[in-house]
């Protein structure tokens with residue numbers, strides 16, 4: 043006897059609806075591995091879950107998926123996997139969001155409940171291939187540390203900044219930056235910025251071996267204040283495609299700038315080496331607008347002082363607020379929230395001059411391990427006078443498994459593992475800027491920085 047479901051599936055395919063099955067897996071009530079689950083794993087999991095990548099096991103075969111089936115269901119339903127920490131209900135929308143839709147979650151759950159039917163191998167999608175070449179073709183400039191870094195087998199995750207002299211003798215406009223992890227087993231994700239003050243080189247010189255150790259940011263100056271690079275250059279996580287800036291928008295890399303590559307290393311229990319590289323693509327079209335950076339911070343006493351932050355020991359839900367006001371009409375291109383181990387949640391809201399509000403990003407479960415850059419799918423218009431409000435919470439209780447202080451102690455602003463931060467980095471362009479391909483102002487500032495940075499290169 044033909045079961046009603048099989049009959050309706052046969053009818054659907056007879057009517058040509060089977061063509062939809064690839065994109066709308068929820069169309070089938072009895073999902074099978076090959077037809078429904080495998081495409082889902084290809085799309086959402088295999089960038090990380092395959093041999094030689096940062097995730098601890100592969101999800102390439104039926105046996106591998108079956109063995110992990112109930113774990114997969116749990117992490118998917120809790121939205122722990124794929125790792126993506128911005129809310130999908132509010133804020134964004136962001137480019138390249140690693141998110142499963144409700145239908146996909148249901149497909150996986152139904153498959154697990156039905157005891158993981160394998161289905162017909164003829165339904166299987168073509169296995170994915172991963173190209174080791176640069177996605178956008180050969181970069182105009184490839185930067186890589188002179189020597190590989192050796193990561194010990196055990197210990198906590200590590201964040202290290204590599205200082206890569208650009209060697210540029212004139213400033214260049216940039217349309218895209220791509221990243222190539224040297225060792226995908228340990229490179230968890232990367233962030234990138236540039237320095238024109240020579241300070242990052244000093245921090246590198248002060249530590250033996252390639253690069254310098256940091257905690258979240260780009261290091262700490264001798265004065266104890268955090269070091270902020272002159273500008274950002276984007277970031278990478280497995281599966282992320284480079285963001286190509288369009289419409290006369292670019293980033294500017296001043297002459298002699300040092301590119302700073304911050305790598306988050308996730309140890310795999312073996313001694314490993316890595317030398318990851320950055321590929322820079324120069325702008326082909328005239329550039330009118332520079333991607334600038336600014337920070338939404340909690341209140342501070344003066345421009346160069348630390349924000350006032352003091353999280354009481356034991357407080358499970360300490361609230362922090364901050365505010366930033368747009369002085370000109372701008373477009374917001376991307377956001378990078380930043381907190382340390384006590385961070386719990388973070389919300390950035392635009393309050394427009396007419397009183398209307400828009401959630402920019404909402405992170406409900408902050409995870410220090412995933413410091414993503416969130417690129418808006420299309421830049422958000424922010425008129426002058428708009429306030430960007432920051433609202434965040436910290437969990438400084440003993441019950442927080444990531445609390446680095448046992449027992450908890452009062453935690454203040456700082457760069458160490460046991461300190462905290464609360465920042466909303468904004469990446470934006472000014473609507474009234476028309477650079478006509480000229481270096482961005484203030485030209486005098488850039489000139490001064492370039493002179494400072496034009497010291498002899500290491501080894502010359």
Ligand code: HEC
Pocket residue numbers: 083086087088089090091096097098110113114117118123124125140142279280281411
């Ligand atoms: C961007 C990389 C990435 C993607 C995409 C990804 N994972 Fe993971 N996954 C990891 C890493 C790294 C770990 C190790 C634990 C951690 O760092 O959170 C992990 C751990 C897991 C675990 C073990 C969880 C635990 O608590 O130990 C499961 C199960 C899992 N992933 C399933 C999935 C599934 C299913 C998908 C796709 C729907 C997926 N992952 C997509 C990187 C990824």
